[in-house]
Amino acid sequence: MAKAVKRESFHQRNLNLVLQQVINGAPISRIDIARNLKMNKSSITTLYNEVEQQGYLKEIGIGSASKSGGRKPILVALNEKYGYTISVDLGYRHLHVMTNYLDGTIVGYARIETGPRNITAIMKLIDQQIDQAIATVTSEHGLLGIAFSIHGIVDQTQIINSPFLNMADVDLYQRYTDKYRVPVVLENEANLSAVFERDFNDAQQKNNIICVSIHKGIGAGIILNRQLYHGYKGAAGEIGRSLMFSTDPQKNQYDYDKVENFCSEDAILNTVAQQKQLSQLTREDLVQLVAKDDQVVQNVLDLFITSIARIIFNASVSFAPEDIYLNSPLVETLPATFKAIKATTSELGMIPQLHLTAQRYGYVTLLGACSLITHHVLGLDGYDLRFTTPAQT
Template identity: 45%
Template sequence: MVQRSMNRNQLHDQNLKLVLQQVFNNHPTSRIEISHQLHLNKSTVSSLYNTLMAKGYLRELGYGNASTSGGRKPTLVALNQDYGYTLTFDLGYRHLHALATTLNGKVWKYDRIETRGQSIHEMVDRINHYIAMVQNEDASTNGLLGICFSIHGIIDDNKIKTSPFIDMDGVDLVQLFTMTYDVPVVLENEANLSAIYERDFNGARDLNSAVTISIHRGIGAGVILHRELFRGEHGDAGEIGQTVTSLEIDGQGQATPVRAEDISSEDAIIRQVEQQKGLKNLDRDDIVRLYRQHDTDLALILQRFTIAISSLLYNTMRTLDPDAFFINSPLIEEVPELLEQIRAGYRRLAKQDFPISLTTNARLATVLGGCSLITHQVLGLEGYALQFERIPENL
C-alpha cells in the first residue's frame, strides 16, 4: 500500500514538472494543447494546471482561437514572469558581469562593473551592493529566487577546486550568499556555462552534442554530450588549456611541458607581443589596434595562434566527436578573420569541413548560461530541457 502511494506521488510530481516544462517551452499555450502534447487526459492536466496556478508559476493571457470544429475558446497561459527573478554573476579578472533575469529567462538588467585589481572581499561587497540595488527596483511577487556564480576555474560538487585568476582567500560563496539571502546558490565553470548558453539559447539548440571552446585569459571547453553537460568525475572535464602540446628541453636535458594556453590563450598572445616589442601592460584593444595597423610581428603570432586552435579543435573532435564547435572569444569577435583561418587550419588537418561557429553575444554567454542553470534549479526542472528565447545580438 505504501509502495503504491509513493509511485502515485512520484508520477504526480513528474507530470507536474512536465506540464511546467510545456508551458515554459511553448508559451503561450493552453490546457488542451498540453493535454495533446503530453498524452494526458484533460482532467489530469486541469488538476496539475490548477496546482501550478495556485503556486503562482502561471499567468492567464486571455482566450485563443477556437478549433476548426468549434467549441469553447481555450484559455492561453504562459509562465508568470512577475513571479520573481534570478541573478548571475561572472567573476571575471577584469570585470564583474551581473545579469538579472525574470523567471521565464527574459533579461531584466545587465551591468558590467570594473573590478580590475580588486580582492574577492571587495568583489563580494560590490555584489551585495548590486543585489541591494536590484531589490530596491524589484516589483515581483517573490523577489530574488536564486543566484549563480560563473567561475573561471574548476568546480566540483558546487565547490571551487581551483581559481587561478582570483584568490578566493577562504571565501565560500555558496555558504555566504545562501545565509545572506536564503536562496539556492549555484557555482559553475564559465566555459561550461557558455556551452549551456549554446544549448538552451543559441546555436546548439537543435544539436545532440557540441563543444564550446572558451578563449580568454586561459582556454577551457564546455562539453554537451547527448544534451547533457559533461563535467567528468571530478569537474575537470574540458580543461583543454592544460593539454600538453610539446616539450621544451633546456641545456641540462630537462623537459618542461608546453600547454595549449601557454601559447594560444588571449593572455599568451598579449605576452608574446609584449616580449616581441618590448612593451608592457597591453590589452585586447591594443592587439586589435595592431592588427588593423597590419603589424607584421602580430601577424606571425596570430598565425601560430590560429594553427594551435585548429589543432586543439581537431584533437577534441577525434576524442569527443561532437556535432559542432562554438568558439567564445572576444578577440576573435573583434577580428573575425581569425575564425576563417581556424576553419581553414582545421580543414587541412581533417581533410573536410566541420561546423565551427563563433558564439554570438559572447559577453553575455556565461551569464545567460548561468540564468539557465539557476532557472532549472528554481523551477525544480533539473534534467528537463528548457528552451529560452534567443537573445538579440545588439542587446
C-alpha cells in the first residue's frame, strides 16, 4: 500500500470503487456492483462504461436472471491481459524475478544465482529479465510497473539501509523509472510478506496482522487496519535489531546481544558449523543433522525456539494483532520446530494464533510486491484489493 492516499475527486473515487468491486468480486454484474456500492443503476452504468472504455474489464459470461425475471446480467472480471508487472527480490545470494498479469497470474519466474556479484552486475541481470519479458509477454499495454523487494530499510523511494548488499551509491527508483518509463515501487521484504498474507492468503478477512520473516536477518511486516505500517523513515518492524539478554558461561554474567545474531537462519547455521568445526553448513545439511538427533544442533535450535517465541510474544503484546504469521524456509523444513515455537508462545500466554507461511505459492515476497505495484499502477493505493491464489501460465 502507499504511505498515504492522495486526495481524489468524487468522480475518480467512484470509478476506483467500481474497479475495486470488479477485482474483489469477479465474476460480477453491474447490478451487483450497484447493490454493493448502494448506487442507482444509471450512476453505475456511467461509471461502469468509463472503466470499460479504459480497457480494464472483460466479459466472462451470463448470470442468472432475478426472481422477477428480466434480462440475464452480463458478468465481468478484470482484464488481466491489460498489461503486466515485474517484481524483483534482491536476495543475499539469489535474484528472484516474477512477471504477473494484473490479476496476479504468474507469467514467468526466474531464480538466478548471484553469488558475490555487486549491485551493478546484479542490475544487468535484472535488466536482462525485464527486457526478456518485454520481448516475449503478450499483453495490450505491455509493462505497467516494477516492484523491488529489499532486504533492508526502505523509506518511500529510498533505501536507507541494506546490510547484505551494498547499494549506497545506487538509486534503484530513479534508475528504473528513467530506464523503463513506468512506475517503480520499493518495499521491505518482511512488509511484502505481510502484504501477501493480507491480499493473497487467509488473512484476507483480518484487519491487523504481523508477519515475522526469518532469513539472513529478522524483520516484521505490520498491518494495522489493513494498512501497512512503516513507522518513522520506514524503520518499523526491525525486530532483529532488538536486544535480548544472553549469558556468557565463561564470565558467568549477562550481556546484551541483537536477536538476529543468534535467531536468524544464518546465525543458526554459523553457530552449528562453528561448534561442529565445519567450514560451512547449508540448510539441507542442518535438516540431515536434525534427522540424526544431533545434540549440538538440538541445543542451538532449543535456544532459537525460546528466543524467537519471546520475540513473537513481545510483538503480539505491542501491536495486538488478530493473527501472526511466521515466514521462514528453515522452520518450514523443520515442522517440529514450528510446533515447539507455537507451543512456547502459547505457554507465554499469547492470544493471537501463530501460522506458518507456506512457500507453496512461490516466493511470497514477490507476490506481495505484485500486489503493491498492481495497486499503484491502477491508481488504487490505499484501496483494499483481494486476489485469488495465482495460477501460472
